[in-house]
Amino acid sequence: MALLHYWLLTMRGGERVFAELCRMFPGADVYTHACNRDRIVPEITEHPIYESLIARLPGARKMCQCYLPLMPSAQRRWDFSGYSLIVSSESGPVKGIRKPAGCRHICYCHTPMRYVWDMYEEYFRRASLPGRVAMRLFRGPMRRYDLKSAECVDQFVANSHFVAERIRRIYGRESQVVYPPVDTDFFGGGQERERNFFLLAGQLTGYKRPDLVVRAFSRLNERLVVAGAGEELPRLRALAGPNVEFVVSPDDEELRDLYTGARALIFPGIEDFGIVPVEAQAAGCPVIAFRGGGAQESVVERRTGLFFDEPSPESLLEAVEEFRSCRFSAEELRENAARFSREQFRERMRRIIDGDGDGGGR
Numbered sequence: 001m002a003l004l005h006y007w008l009l010t011m012r013g014g015e016r017v018f019a020e021l022c023r024m025f026p027g028a029d030v031y032t033h034a035c036n037r038d039r040i041v042p043e044i045t046e047h048p049i050y051e052s053l054i055a056r057l058p059g060a061r062k063m064c065q066c067y068l069p070l071m072p073s074a075q076r077r078w079d080f081s082g083y084s085l086i087v088s089s090e091s092g093p094v095k096g097i098r099k100p101a102g103c104r105h106i107c108y109c110h111t112p113m114r115y116v117w118d119m120y121e122e123y124f125r126r127a128s129l130p131g132r133v134a135m136r137l138f139r140g141p142m143r144r145y146d147l148k149s150a151e152c153v154d155q156f157v158a159n160s161h162f163v164a165e166r167i168r169r170i171y172g173r174e175s176q177v178v179y180p181p182v183d184t185d186f187f188g189g190g191q192e193r194e195r196n197f198f199l200l201a202g203q204l205t206g207y208k209r210p211d212l213v214v215r216a217f218s219r220l221n222e223r224l225v226v227a228g229a230g231e232e233l234p235r236l237r238a239l240a241g242p243n244v245e246f247v248v249s250p251d252d253e254e255l256r257d258l259y260t261g262a263r264a265l266i267f268p269g270i271e272d273f274g275i276v277p278v279e280a281q282a283a284g285c286p287v288i289a290f291r292g293g294g295a296q297e298s299v300v301e302r303r304t305g306l307f308f309d310e311p312s313p314e315s316l317l318e319a320v321e322e323f324r325s326c327r328f329s330a331e332e333l334r335e336n337a338a339r340f341s342r343e344q345f346r347e348r349m350r351r352i353i354d355g356d357g358d359g360g361g362r
Contacts, residue, residue, distance in 0.1 A: 018044065023043050031052075080097065091112070093145065112171065122207050126207075159178070159294070160179065186252065187282040188334050196263065202276045212268045226247070259284075264288050265288070287306075288305060303328070304328065307319070
């Protein structure tokens with residue numbers, strides 16, 4: 001068996017899913033374009049890892065995505081003869097690998113490539129001048145390759161119904177839904193404390209709209225804690241008022257403590273699924289989320305959180321005002337989060353891999 005992931009540079013949502021697949025199949029070989037072993041968990045690095053030629057290029061283990069146009073050619077050198085099953089964890093080009101006759105390829109798709117499809121304009125607007133030139137040059141070829149590579153997959157698994165619709169619209173393929181694994185036991189095991197602040201947590205990237213939250217709370221006499229790291233951090237610090245605190249790059253234990261001390265998690269972006277809201281709910285923390293993307297599948301309106309309808313500070317402030325009059329049950333929050341546990345992921349993925357039909361992510 002072979003497990004594939006586009007690149008392994010740091011532990012974000014896609015890499016956490018891949019780590020769970022590695023735990024499920026300790027004897028599998030791992031293929032990736034580049035692996036930064038210093039930043040990847042042992043559950044992955046204990047496997048035999050085969051990198052493509054991309055890993056030999058300058059800076060590839062830090063900024064592998066810069067070599068995206070070269071990846072289709074680089075991965076053609078991988079030899080999968082002798083494998084009967086390939087499981088790819090994918091939001092890049094790696095699903096287009098050549099597989100031998102009789103080999104089955106299951107693709108767990110985090111999303112079709114956002115930077116050439118649905119979010120091209122967003123990525124283009126935030127790119128440097130050389131990046132914009134490259135995006136203009138390679139958008140067409142990468143789209144054509146992405147569509148062709150979907151033909152190499154025998155079965156798609158989507159991480160949410162939101163992504164399943166993207167797969168249907170872009171690739172013309174149906175998929176089963178298996179939600180990503182969340183360590184609900186860990187995040188549900190924190191020490192309860194007084195809840196006296198609102199929390200923004202996760203990667204501080206432009207398309208996730210952390211600026212919207214900081215702008216909104218600059219108008220409130222409410223404490224906001226911003227926990228994370230990313231290219232938006234300097235701009236957020238410049239926007240922040242005295243009621244905003246920053247916790248840079250918290251580890252899981254620090255993040256769990258923040259969830260157990262927060263009145264609510266603010267989740268302003270459109271995510272493919274969004275693991276952070278599930279972690280918060282596992283810790284008994286309700287969620288105020290933008291009504292879009294995967295959050296609509298993990299947050300139950302008025303039972304485990306609220307939604308705001310416009311990507312604006314004004315709409316968010318209306319939801320915060322409504323939140324003040326709501327009451328949420330920590331027990332119900334944790335019960336809802338349990339739908340996304342690691343055990344549920346394993347059971348559903350095994351059902352699909354064993355050929356027993358629908359993974360049950362409905």
